Amino acid sequence: MGADVSTIDPMVPVVGAPWSFLMHELSSSHPAETVLVLGGRGRFGLAAAQAFARGGWRVLAQMRPGAAAPEVAGVTWLAQALDTPQAVEALVAQVRRSGGASVVVHALNPNRYTRQAWKREAWPLLQSGMAVAQALGATIMLPGNVYNYGEAMPGVLLEDTPQRPSMAMGRIRTDMEARLEQATRQGRLRAVIVRAGNFYGRGRGTWLDLAMLTGIRRGKLVLPGPLDVRTPWAYLPDLARTFVAVAGARAAMAPFESLHFSGHDLSGQDWVDVLQPLARQQGWLSEQATLRVGGLPWPLFSLLGPLVPSWATLVALRYLWNRPHRLDNRRLRALIGSEPHTPWPLALEHTLRDLGMLPAAAEPPVHSGTARA
Known part of the structure; x- marks a missing residue:
């Protein structure tokens, strides 16, 4: 059920004629510790903007024109589209007027989580991010996923584990990363990919609020x-803090780096073990009741996938839930020391509060987590 990704040709130069305006001499006037976050209103983009601001960086965050700017201390918002070369040029000009940036965090995503949207939008979005980073003389950083490794992936994933994607979105992502690496080899820019598992925390639109926790107030968990x-x-705040640490260590890295963020290694039973007492505490379960565990309607998703593209995507990714795997973070730890790590029960509690499922509490400390080896 693979998509035709022939439009993504790894041998086509990243910066072609439409981007020629970016090929002039780079300015050296920008400060060393400024970050530009592309897609700053998204889940990861906003978490990254907050983490860099709290880490002492000057933060510029791009958003769509007409969108409401979130109130985040230490973040300057730039309302600018990135859908044409002229729009990219305009953003670069804005950033230069603001003093430049030495790191660009690429947090732009296709509008829909479907094979078709990824094929149409994912590479142009990254191309825009690369063009911005190249023009600014900045290192581009972006989150990665495990789609690259495919259904036959081993249980422990290292940075040099062979990438054999088995579904369309994995092939698209693998080709994009290959083109990014090619650009670094040609000396156009520097790049870092931080690969992570399922996102959660800091906003809606994740597996938790869309599926797993939809019935939790009725005593049911969907796995x-x-x-x-x-x-x-x-956990997005931990991943964002990791980006800050990696950005601070970028001088010690090769022009192209791929690093693994371990995060929380969880089974379905781990979710039950933490959520069941919490559900009792909140009155969603009686003291003697146990959490009911259900699954997703996979046969229905398979049947209607041709009519509902997002369901077809879920079916294509089902293997990720059936095959145990984890991301080995030794290379990351060698670079930054311990990985930022909020204990999982605390991370889950913060997530449920963000989703409005638990009563609001006092704002947690800036660094509520620990560092994990």
């Missing part, structure tokens, strides 16, 4: 896979 299969999860 996409078996109870005993362990998969990696990335």
